[in-house]
Amino acid sequence: MRRALGSRLEIRGLSVDLGEFHLRGIDLSIASGEYFVILGPTGGGKTVLLETIAGLHRPRAGRILLDGEDITAAPPERRGMGFVYQDYALFPHLSVRENIAFGLRLRGLSRPAVAERLAEVGDLLAIGHLFHRPPSSLSGGEQQRVALARALVVEPRLLLLDEPLSALDPETRERLQRELGRLRRELGLTVVHVTHDFEEAVALGDRLAVMHAGRVVQVGPPEEVFRRPATEFVARFVGVRNIFEGRLRPGDDGYQVLPLGAVEVAVVTELSGRAHISVRPEEIIISREPLRSSARNAFRGRVVEVSERGALAYITVRVPPEFTGVVTRRSLEELALREGEEVWIAFKASAVHVF
Amino acid sequence: MRRALGSRLEIRGLSVDLGEFHLRGIDLSIASGEYFVILGPTGGGKTVLLETIAGLHRPRAGRILLDGEDITAAPPERRGMGFVYQDYALFPHLSVRENIAFGLRLRGLSRPAVAERLAEVGDLLAIGHLFHRPPSSLSGGEQQRVALARALVVEPRLLLLDEPLSALDPETRERLQRELGRLRRELGLTVVHVTHDFEEAVALGDRLAVMHAGRVVQVGPPEEVFRRPATEFVARFVGVRNIFEGRLRPGDDGYQVLPLGAVEVAVVTELSGRAHISVRPEEIIISREPLRSSARNAFRGRVVEVSERGALAYITVRVPPEFTGVVTRRSLEELALREGEEVWIAFKASAVHVF
């Protein structure tokens, strides 16, 4: 396998019309060796974007540049991009070995050269023992490894992954997710990875683009998208829970305040007038007594719902309005939080995102 | 809608052979008004079990009792059970209204009676405005609501749900999950809910049964399955991470110890000889200095991996062996945990599950 850095990709003003899918004015610039995640709801045209990058659809307008070279009109077989679909799309009439060798054979490599590369990729992905099997006999995780091997063995300049983990069960998904991270580091690949799963995007992506209705609505590092969603859609999509709308007005000490129900929330912002605010559940501290802390916002409320999700519990507190905080199961027991109990919540003014 | 309690279901020694699916010696006893979750990996025969309860397959052996009455040979139309499939299975040739009225019409209800019941269930599930639409025009969440309404409107003695949430996007899933909890409380239903998602099982189930390879391997309240998995399969399936195997020997203070790599783990158990132990990640406290605490197990190690998953981060610490703990993002920043750093981990002997 090549260990050099992958290619640099630039997309300029790309528009695609394909049946019910429409992409509009997509601009992206992906650096060499970057792991770039495109995040968006299912059926939002993310696959069409990947396929257009691979040359499988003709764009209506716009240009695609690979290492500065315009490839907008190049057929897919000349682009040197590896493609992996969500449901693997292995050739059902070929063995695992023949699946992986497919691209090598087309390149006219000699028998020994093919065998050498197969052995190498077999080791890399730990699938050497599956080579003689038909794809239909493999588990989902094994099939996805084979699909990855098939794409990687031809040393692509760019690896395109179309929801590669979403058809797998949680355990396999997690393992393959780690594997993708490792492959990317070891091979120095440029990766464009499409997903609807925010956690996957955070775990893997150097940067991510959020797509909505055929447009890119935000691009940035995961932390930034997570903390400062550009639109309400992004906020809801990445799982921000406490979203409120109101009219900002100046408060004391240089803060602004947003009146909400019975209380006023202090925020730090340059904005004025009507605005959205959001607070991430993990920024909200829940206690049985008023906290002495630097948190500017502290309110008394009543627990109206406790929803346990695995190791965590989401606590909804009606002040009003209703804020949702998250605690570990351990805290849940220590604080003996139950519906109807009176509690205090607190969060810092700087933890409030205004948009 | 009826507000009386649902029926009591008993399954005794049930075996089913259906193509590639085999159920073997299933014994379950589900109380009136209970929300019972059957948990297992995809394709493990959970659907076949539900369909057999509904009378859609003939069991090879065993009996099914509903409120004490043997219904093993009764045809499905006499059992009065509501069934909801993962992908809704709405009648595509009928409108939403006709879908929901299907069961009522078969019961020969008068027109006004049908209309009244439709209005009631329309309110209950907030789908009244969809009545004139064809099912194909609905979103996944709306379709699932209609499927629920269709099953509930005939006042079933038992509600059978076959992965009702897994085809939905995360936000809709969460909303419908809350709704299921509410419906169950309001209508006093007995529910049997099949899923492969442990968090869903914890959030909804009064008790759950874990299925593996056509058998029930553990039955109990979620907490118990979570904390004391009966087999390694259950442990891995419910997401327990720190699983080790070793030979127990007596330690001091009445504890037993299990030597692992460089350290010995103190545990509380009646078992002896070779055994598995597991520690849930949230039971492991991670700190920069040695903790003064009551935790019997405290080891020094080095962070080898930090994996961020949404609001949480999983920290793998090599002692050796490798333990994985979980912290919030906030702690991650406060403790400034990074790969290569030296840290202390601690957990109570009573937090170690031995099996």
Add this chain to the structure above:
Amino acid sequence: MRIAFALLGALLVLFVAVPLLWITLSAPPALLWQTLLDEEVQDAILLTFAASLAATVLAFVTGVPLAYLLARTDFPGKHLVEGIMDVPVVVPHTAAGIALLMMFGRRALLGRALGTLGLRFVSAVPGIVIAMLFVSLSFLVSAAREGFEAVDPRLERIARTLGASPWTAFWRVAFPLAWRNILSGMILMWARGLSEFGAVVILTYHPMVAPVLLYERFESFGLDYARPVATLIILICLATFVALRLVSRRER
């Protein structure tokens, strides 16, 4: 590649379309009108339509249940039954006619038994019907089977849990959802029945169906006499076929 494929495919399309266009366009309308007024021609066309319709109805009553069983159940000998349902396509038409004649002929066992009930097959309309039924039933059975296979069996299961008997589940769910396929199978079967010549001519020369009439005119008077009849029959068949297709497409 697409261009090469399109050129090859166009050859086949032209091979079908051009002779049909040529025969319909080259006939003077006046001659066609005159042919249409020929009572013998009218009788033959009406007989053809009616006999094929009767065959289609018979196949609907027996073939739709069979198709449902083939789509939904496994039983010993299923492959054999599937094979038998395909056989009529393969058996040469004249040989099929002879085989039917040996069962339903005046001297044959079944033919004699039914003859005492007043049902005559040789040189009679029932003979035309069974000949058409034999050669065209495969179309309806296979279309209906495909239709039923495309219906998710879980829809019927849901109907059962909602209180439907197997009959009700069939009539309210499976049948309406497979109806489009069944209808297009019936159209195809009916059209195939119209077109049959070899099997019909062995069992029943008189009364004459349209293809037999056409053959007789060709044999007795030559191509020029047969042409207007052929044109007329082709036009009527095409028009009916297109109309039925449009109707069946508009359904839902």
Add this chain to the structure above:
Amino acid sequence: MRIAFALLGALLVLFVAVPLLWITLSAPPALLWQTLLDEEVQDAILLTFAASLAATVLAFVTGVPLAYLLARTDFPGKHLVEGIMDVPVVVPHTAAGIALLMMFGRRALLGRALGTLGLRFVSAVPGIVIAMLFVSLSFLVSAAREGFEAVDPRLERIARTLGASPWTAFWRVAFPLAWRNILSGMILMWARGLSEFGAVVILTYHPMVAPVLLYERFESFGLDYARPVATLIILICLATFVALRLVSRRER
């Protein structure tokens, strides 16, 4: 319900199976053997097989590309092309024969042009081939189309990203995956060609294919003379059909 359905379905199965069984079982083997040694019968059977095979090959070369285009692309007039490919099933066989005769006959434009190249259609083998091709091509096209539709287009897309040209992607991925359907379409088409009588008899009475020979014996000498020939033809057709089905099922 299943019992009622099974009874109705059984009627249809018996209607097909019993006449065929009866005609094959009631023939004395010695008579069949004697018929098989009849040179005229041998020639007719071989000619039928060969002509139908030629028609199938022609349809393979043109119909498979057409089926691929119909499965994969949208183009203006697609519905029209689909309709045209279904028409041969609907057109009465004798009328199809007349239409072909008007294109390929000795006095017709195309027939005369090809005649100068030494290709004669009337009363010659090429006439048999085009008659068989016309009436049976729908089977191959629709089977191949179904086969291509069942191949996930993303497999070809993956092949393209791995360096395959459109041709290579077709031959290495789409064609092998659709091959089973194509093969069974070819078998059905070939069998349908064997069975054709009406269209062939109009274009080419001599040299005689088996269905024509059978008709001639029936007309000239009566049922008793036609019976052994019919039995023999049915047996040969069934045997070939079953053998080919088994072969095509064993493939992968």
